[in-house]
Amino acid sequence: MSNIKKVLCAVDFSPVSKKVAEYARSLAEPLGAELICLHVVPSGTVYADFGIPINSMETFCTTMIAEGEKTLAEFAEQHFSGMPYRAKVTCGDFSEEILNSAKEEQADMIIVGTHGRKGVDRLLFGSVAEKVLRQAPCPVVAVRPN
Helix, strand or coil, X not given: CCCCCEEEEECCCCCHHHHHHHHHHHHHHHHCCXXXXXXXXXXXXXXXXXXXXXHHHHHHHHHHHHHHHHHXXXXXXXXXXXXXXXXXXXXXXHHHHHHHHHHHHCCCEEEEECCCCCHHHXXXXXXXXXXXXXXXXXXXXXXXXX
């Protein structure tokens, strides 16, 4: 493997996140790479179509980030204790935030989970992993749920 010093691990706390964390640790730890565990909360703009006022959306995002930080700290400690890691929570579009964080952190690798959607579900919901794979500035490992 090339010189991998930073691994970005994106988790959403779904069942596949545990597998993502296992892969991230198994790749980063032997290389002595820093692991950055990222969780993205949706921005309030996702709910704009529901008629929620903008100031309520900002409060919503702030609350979601605080809750995300608490949950991510517990998740990261459970999966990455004993190795160098940082936990980071951002707010916005999932794939855009993963890509932005990879660029900002100068990640050498991204590890992201897939939900295994097919057909109409994939067409309707899109694929965060697919968008990250297509646009990433570095190699991406996509972890399937099964």
